[in-house]
Amino acid sequence: MPKILLIEDNEMNRDMLSRRLAKRGYAVTVAVDGEQGLALVGSTAPDLILMDMSLPLMDGWAATRLLKAAPATAQIPIIALTAHAMDSDREKALTAGCDDFDTKPVELERLLGKIDALLKKHPPQV
Amino acid sequence: MFIMLICGVTLSLAFVGLYYYDVQQFNTEVQQRLEKTRVVLVKNLVTLLAEKPNATELPLNLLGSDTQITAAAVYSAEGKLLASYIRPNTTEIFPLPQRGSGLLTNESSVVWTTLRDGNRTLGKLYLKAELTQADMERFSNLLRGFIIVFLAAALLAVAVTYRLQRHITQPITELAQVSARVQREGNYGIRVQTVASGEVGSLIAAFNAMLENIQTNTGRLEEARIAAVQTREKIYQANEQLAEANRTLEKRVEDRTRLLAKAGQDAAEASQAKTMFLAKMSHELRTPLNAILGYGEILKEDASDEGKTQTIADLDKILNGARHLLGLINDVLDISKIEAGKMEIYLETFELQKIITDVAATVTPLVAKKGNQLFIECPTDIGGMHTDATKLRQILLNLLSNSSKFTEAGQITLKITRLSGPVDDLIQFAILDTGIGMTPEQIARLFTAFTQADASTANRYGGTGLGLAISKQFAQIMKGDITVESAPGVGTTFTLSLPANIQLKPSAIMNHTGQSLTRSPFAGQLSQKKILIIDDDREVRKILSELLGLSGYATSEAASGQSGLTLAAQLKPDLILLDIMMPQMDGWTVLKKLQSAPELAAIPVIVLSALSDTDLALSLGAVSVLRKPADAARLTTEIAAQLNPLARCYVLQVDDDADAREIVARMLEREGWQYYAAVNGHAALRLLKKDLPVAILLDLKMAGMNGFELLDLLRKNPAWAAIPVVIISALDITQEMGDYLVPRTLAILKKGNFTNDQLRHLLRPAIQACALAQN
Numbered sequence: 001m002p003k004i005l006l007i008e009d010n011e012m013n014r015d016m017l018s019r020r021l022a023k024r025g026y027a028v029t030v031a032v033d034g035e036q037g038l039a040l041v042g043s044t045a046p047d048l049i050l051m052d053m054s055l056p057l058m059d060g061w062a063a064t065r066l067l068k069a070a071p072a073t074a075q076i077p078i079i080a081l082t083a084h085a086m087d088s089d090r091e092k093a094l095t096a097g098c099d100d101f102d103t104k105p106v107e108l109e110r111l112l113g114k115i116d117a118l119l120k121k122h123p124p125q126v
Numbered sequence: 127m128f129i130m131l132i133c134g135v136t137l138s139l140a141f142v143g144l145y146y147y148d149v150q151q152f153n154t155e156v157q158q159r160l161e162k163t164r165v166v167l168v169k170n171l172v173t174l175l176a177e178k179p180n181a182t183e184l185p186l187n188l189l190g191s192d193t194q195i196t197a198a199a200v201y202s203a204e205g206k207l208l209a210s211y212i213r214p215n216t217t218e219i220f221p222l223p224q225r226g227s228g229l230l231t232n233e234s235s236v237v238w239t240t241l242r243d244g245n246r247t248l249g250k251l252y253l254k255a256e257l258t259q260a261d262m263e264r265f266s267n268l269l270r271g272f273i274i275v276f277l278a279a280a281l282l283a284v285a286v287t288y289r290l291q292r293h294i295t296q297p298i299t300e301l302a303q304v305s306a307r308v309q310r311e312g313n314y315g316i317r318v319q320t321v322a323s324g325e326v327g328s329l330i331a332a333f334n335a336m337l338e339n340i341q342t343n344t345g346r347l348e349e350a351r352i353a354a355v356q357t358r359e360k361i362y363q364a365n366e367q368l369a370e371a372n373r374t375l376e377k378r379v380e381d382r383t384r385l386l387a388k389a390g391q392d393a394a395e396a397s398q399a400k401t402m403f404l405a406k407m408s409h410e411l412r413t414p415l416n417a418i419l420g421y422g423e424i425l426k427e428d429a430s431d432e433g434k435t436q437t438i439a440d441l442d443k444i445l446n447g448a449r450h451l452l453g454l455i456n457d458v459l460d461i462s463k464i465e466a467g468k469m470e471i472y473l474e475t476f477e478l479q480k481i482i483t484d485v486a487a488t489v490t491p492l493v494a495k496k497g498n499q500l501f502i503e504c505p506t507d508i509g510g511m512h513t514d515a516t517k518l519r520q521i522l523l524n525l526l527s528n529s530s531k532f533t534e535a536g537q538i539t540l541k542i543t544r545l546s547g548p549v550d551d552l553i554q555f556a557i558l559d560t561g562i563g564m565t566p567e568q569i570a571r572l573f574t575a576f577t578q579a580d581a582s583t584a585n586r587y588g589g590t591g592l593g594l595a596i597s598k599q600f601a602q603i604m605k606g607d608i609t610v611e612s613a614p615g616v617g618t619t620f621t622l623s624l625p626a627n628i629q630l631k632p633s634a635i636m637n638h639t640g641q642s643l644t645r646s647p648f649a650g651q652l653s654q655k656k657i658l659i660i661d662d663d664r665e666v667r668k669i670l671s672e673l674l675g676l677s678g679y680a681t682s683e684a685a686s687g688q689s690g691l692t693l694a695a696q697l698k699p700d701l702i703l704l705d706i707m708m709p710q711m712d713g714w715t716v717l718k719k720l721q722s723a724p725e726l727a728a729i730p731v732i733v734l735s736a737l738s739d740t741d742l743a744l745s746l747g748a749v750s751v752l753r754k755p756a757d758a759a760r761l762t763t764e765i766a767a768q769l770n771p772l773a774r775c776y777v778l779q780v781d782d783d784a785d786a787r788e789i790v791a792r793m794l795e796r797e798g799w800q801y802y803a804a805v806n807g808h809a810a811l812r813l814l815k816k817d818l819p820v821a822i823l824l825d826l827k828m829a830g831m832n833g834f835e836l837l838d839l840l841r842k843n844p845a846w847a848a849i850p851v852v853i854i855s856a857l858d859i860t861q862e863m864g865d866y867l868v869p870r871t872l873a874i875l876k877k878g879n880f881t882n883d884q885l886r887h888l889l890r891p892a893i894q895a896c897a898l899a900q901n
Binding site: 010012013016017019020023091094095104105106108 | 413421
């Protein structure tokens with residue numbers, strides 16, 4: 001079962017997404033902010049990270065940069081999630097190093113498609 | 127008085143003369159008489175003595191008849207008295223013989239005559255004569271007469287003088303007195319009172335007239351003087367008022383400027399507030415809906431798993447409502463953004479086919495629901511576009527869903543055509559439906575926000591009435607438009623026309639003003655200078671490459687910041703032209719990275735951007751900033767200057783105020799002098815390390831390192847300490863500041879208070895010396 005780390009500060013969003021993903025057969029771990037997220041990456045070694053961009057304390061871009069900078073975590077695909085509809089945010093996310101980008105409200109099918117695509121590119125480490 | 131004196135003297139002289147003459151006449155007469163007697167006597171005596179020398183019998187007594195003879199004596203040749211005669215009652219002492227004659231004195235005259243007979247001296251005759259009584263009388267008469275006449279004449283003279291004085295002297299004297307008085311008192315009202323006739327009268331009249339004239343003129347002069355003094359007073363007052371008005375004006379200008387600044391700030395803040403509000407609203411409004419939609423979906427999935435069909439149907443209703451609400455919120459936010467002028471356009475290149483496929487897939491359920499058929503007519507070679515894909519998608523979805531809304535069991539066709547044009551291609555998206563159509567009145571109101579075809583339409587067909595308005599706005603933002611044709615009962619055709627490529631036109635990249643380009647100073651040499659162009663816009667790169675190629679440079683291109691850095695490290699170009707607005711890595715980041723890499727930091731970077739943040743560029747290490755559209759000649763000149771540091775005698779401007787720099791920059795440009803700007807001490811040091819300027823124009827108050835600190839640092843380095851520094855500051859220079867600055871600087875100028883000439887005068891020697899040194 002592929003492991004997904006969901007870093008999202010909004011409780012409802014966290015709840016909804018994790019439940020729906022779990023239903024689709026993913027092992028979901030959740031973190032409420034960037035710091036916790038980084039810690040959990042170390043401990044759970046997820047196969048994919050869903051990163052909310054607007055996190056408290058450390059924002060999503062910073063967390064992404066840190067993850068991509070560290071060789072141990074650099075190859076974990078990250079999908080940025082953001083409520084901002086502006087396309088410049090997409091560029092910003094990609095600049096920070098995210099592998100893909102999705103907007104909230106999440107269209108599950110669309111997101112699942114992106115997750116699948118990335119997991120194909122970076123197969124889970126067994 | 128004078129006249130009298132003259133008269134008197136003249137008269138006296140005349141009389142004396144006359145008297146003298148008369149006396150002479152008298153004398154002569156007497157002499158003649160005497161002579162006569164003497165001659166006769168002499169003759170007689172000679173005859174007698176010739177016969178008988180020393181005869182004593184001489185007829186001297188005959189002399190008695192002549193009353194004037196008082197004594198006579200004859201002497202022999204030896205001097206012996208021979209004979210004598212004395213007039214009775216007269217005493218006489220006969221002198222010894224001697225020569226000479228005599229003069230008639232008061233009473234007597236003596237004549238000696240030598241008695242000669244041929245050669246023989248017989249003796250001497252002594253004759254003494256006196257004036258006779260008659261003579262004496264005559265003499266007295268004469269004298270008396272003269273005296274009388276003299277007195278008469280004198281009296282006459284006095285009378286005449288007196289007369290004269292009254293008519294001539296007195297008026298003239300008065301003239302003189304009046305003159306003196308006038309001069310002494312300065313009073314030109316005095317006049318000569320005397321009336322006279324003749325020439326003197328004319329003189330007096332003329333004199334008075336002159337005084338009159340002078341008085342009048344003096345009067346007028348005095349008036350003029352008073353008027354002048356008054357005018358001067360008025361001018362002084364006017365000056366005071368002007369100065370006061372000036373002060374007031376300055377204060378008012380200050381106040382106004384402050385108000386304007388505040389207004390500007392307020393406007394900026396308001397604009398910022400609007401943006402933040404829109405962003406916040408966007409977030410605030412969507413979050414609850416996300417919850418509804420999200421959990422709704424979960425419940426639906428759970429219900430589906432459990433086969434609860436009714437629950438699924440109910441949940442669908444909830445979800446549809448929520449989705450509809452979300453659509454409304456999105457529309458409202460869009461229109462708000464557009465009207466706040468905050469709607470941005472985001473350009474990207476994409477394949478049209480993909481968008482069309484996506485859109486078609488999205489609308490298919492909607493279309494099918496109304497029993498409509500969807501046809502897509504899109505040529506396979508339709509190609510791509512460079513525009514805002516998201517907005518295009520939104521417009522197409524809006525138009526298609528509209529068509530579907532107002533069509534039942536009909537056909538909806540999406541037809542895409544590419545039309546080539548002179549400058550660019552046009553893509554036409556035609557959405558045709560066989561729906562209810564619209565009347566001309568309905569068409570007229572179509573794109574207005576918040577209106578629908580009519581009130582009932584909203585009820586029946588739903589919608590916010592914003593969709594078309596937003597679509598039209600979007601189309602226009604993308605430099606295109608939406609047009610509509612419709613016939614009631616037949617159908618409607620919406621046509622969206624968009625330029626295939628929205629990008630800066632070549633003229634907006636470069637201005638060719640007809641001036642000649644500055645060729646590379648190294649063209650033709652073995653080592654051609656390499657320029658790296660970093661810009662995400664292909665057109666810009668193409669044009670710049672051509673331009674620089676024509677000017678004799680070898681060029682390389684990079685389409686992004688990252689590739690630019692890589693290329694810079696590989697090629698080590700001589701100069702980099704850098705754009706700022708680039709996706710992924712913007713120009714600021716590139717600048718920072720270039721500066722932090724030691725082998726790349728020395729490469730001069732010219733920022734070529736539509737942005738105007740010159741200060742930021744300079745402080746990040748760019749050597750120069752040119753605004754797009756750039757003047758071709760200016761760009762090539764700038765490049766040539768940057769590549770030719772040895773020919774650079776440049777003035778370093780250190781000032782964080784762009785306006786102040788601009789004012790001085792214009793003067794420097796007019797003189798044809800090179801200059802580079804630094805926004806604070808740090809930036810200045812960076813430039814100094816690369817190349818020494820001939821002079822530094824230094825502001826004092828700057829963020830980062832201020833003027834004083836920089837001055838200190840300059841003094842510590844002998845090469846830098848020699849550079850003349852001119853302070854240009856708005857600060858009031860205190861005594862302490864002056865004491866510190868004056869020995870360390872060439873001059874201290876106050877902003878807004880110096881002339882271009884002054885600055886030119888200060889800088890010219892240094893620049894000329896440098897120019898000479900180059901040759």
